[in-house]
Amino acid sequence: MSLFLLILDGNSISNGELLGRLLNLTNVKKADLTSNHLGPNGAKQLAEFLSQNKSLEELVLATNRLEVDGFLAIMNAIKGNKNFKSFNFASNHLDALIRGPLVDALKTNVDLVALDLSDNPLGDDCASEILAGLVGNKSLQYLNLTQCGLNPASGEAIAKFLEVHPHVSRLKIGYNKFSAQNGVTLGHSIQSNNLVVLDLRFTNIGASGTCGVFSGLLNNHSIVELIVNGNAINKKGLGILTTVLSGNNTLQKLGMRYCEIGKSGFITLAKIISTNSSITYLDVSHNSLDSTEACKQLAAALGHAKTRKGDKISATVINELNISNCLIGPKQLDELAEGLVRNRSIKTLHLDDNELGIKGMRALSVAVKQNQVLKIITVQDTHISTSDVVVFMEKAADECFIEVLDCRKNGIDAGNSQFVQAQKRYNKYKILL
Structure with a gap:
């Protein structure tokens, strides 16, 4: 028996052994086990079967309260397994203690295409080591570090990472406390990158940081979706955006909610729209x-x-x-x-x-x-x-x-x-x- 996709999200199946047996029996390539209340114990049970799995390429374990112990069990089980192309560990109460085993796994699996660690309090040091662990990866296309407790140091590290990883096409780093300078640096990075999606919602980059990002779009013709919600946009920023969109026919989705746009801003937007x-x-x-x-x-x-x-x-x-x-x-x-x-x-x-x-x-x-x-x-x-x-x-x-x-x-x-x-x-x- 062989399946391509197995979706069991939101079923509250906390029995990791049952899930593990099912994954191995079906030889599934992609498994979505979101919101099953696995917890550390369920994750350890699942790990025993993942160590024997040879078919799984994409594993989604978001919102399972794995915590550090459960995550480490999963990482140890798949250590050395190069079949995996995508990991999603969003919202699992993970912190900086995961970095050692995770970085080892990233260095081993250089063909990883997607990594989602959003909504986990990782911090700057952990994020820095994760990015370092991805240095040898030339396949990564999607990276999600939304709401990971990151600060300006991580903002600079992410910008530098983009400069040497032009293959990354989707980057989501919203709800972190970056700086205006991070916005400017990121703007420089996206000029030579092939990003398609850039999500910077509520990143504290302010009006000057948003100007920096918009300036980067002047020489970028790959971004299709840009979200800058929650970052102020001033007259200068809208002026740059006007110039960008007069010669850009790539951008299709633009999110600017909570950007302090008033009367003059909307009048400028009207000119852009027309x-x-x-x-x-x-x-x-x-x-x-x-x-x-x-x-x-x-x-x-x-x-x-x-x-x-x-x-x-x-x-x-x-x-x-x-x-x-x-x-x-x-x-x-x-x-x-x-x-x-x-x-x-x-x-x-x-x-x-x-x-x-x-x-x-x-x-x-x-x-x-x-x-x-x-x-x-x-x-x-x-x-x-x-x-x-x-x-x-x-x-x-x-x-x-x-x-x-x-x-x-x-x-x-x-x-x-x-x-x-x-x-x-x-x-x-x-x-x-």
Whole structure:
């Protein structure tokens, strides 16, 4: 019997012996054992069978509370086994004590393709030794050190690691306490790297560090996904990003939530959106879009803007836009609705945690009647009532093309007679309550 993939995540199978026998019996190549409450004892039982396993190439043991003892048992069991291509030990209460056996395993298995140690308090010394253990590896493509208790020393080490390991294509190092200088150094490193995904969310690099990262993109044409959530972006940074995206047709996913972007920042973003034809996903939630002027500029960027010289066609290809928690009220949504009417690319729109109310829902209903592309709208926790949703349904009627309206966290009364009647009459789309 032979399987390629075995998924047993979330089954609370704490019996490591049972899992080990199953892995060896099926000759599986990839096993996902996430969230099975193995613990140190279950890991030790599993280790006995892993030492005999000759087929497994990818092992996912995330969120199993292995702790140091359980992890060491696993490492000792697979020591010298060169079949493994991917390890995932995320969220297992691991600390710096794992570094010796792990580094030995990394030095032995130079064909390792993926390593995920996220959400473990490893610290700088451990991270430094792990990177040193990967020096001889020319195959690694994915490295995840998110939330590992890393500081500026690790930030510099990671940047240097990237310079000599251009084969790494996905790097996730969010939720660590780096510095502005780390952002600048990392920006230099990505110029000569083949990174496709770079996740720097909440890394404390600040506005100048973000500028450094954006500057690195000027000479990088491989990054498809960039996440800088939680790092401030100032006027200079947005200026650099404007230059980057004017000549970059590679970047497709851009995350900039909690980046302290205000009126002038959104006006600059509008200019970027109107001329860029590569970004398909844009998350600018948890910023301040309470300016009607900024909303007007953004609306113009999203669709065909009426000008004195005639229609101006936007280059945007964004199909998912997240402007949740951006201080948007009815007036701002009125302006944005104008852009949505003329937009021909957005399929999913997130408006959660804004003060929409009845006026906002009316503006939205007008937009969806004329937009034939928009399929999913989320308006969770937007202070709308049951009657507001009914008004939306009546105004949009059967002319809209949306498939899902997510109204959760608003206390909508599913048993309300008007709501029940409206649902029966306008049943083309699903309403989540």
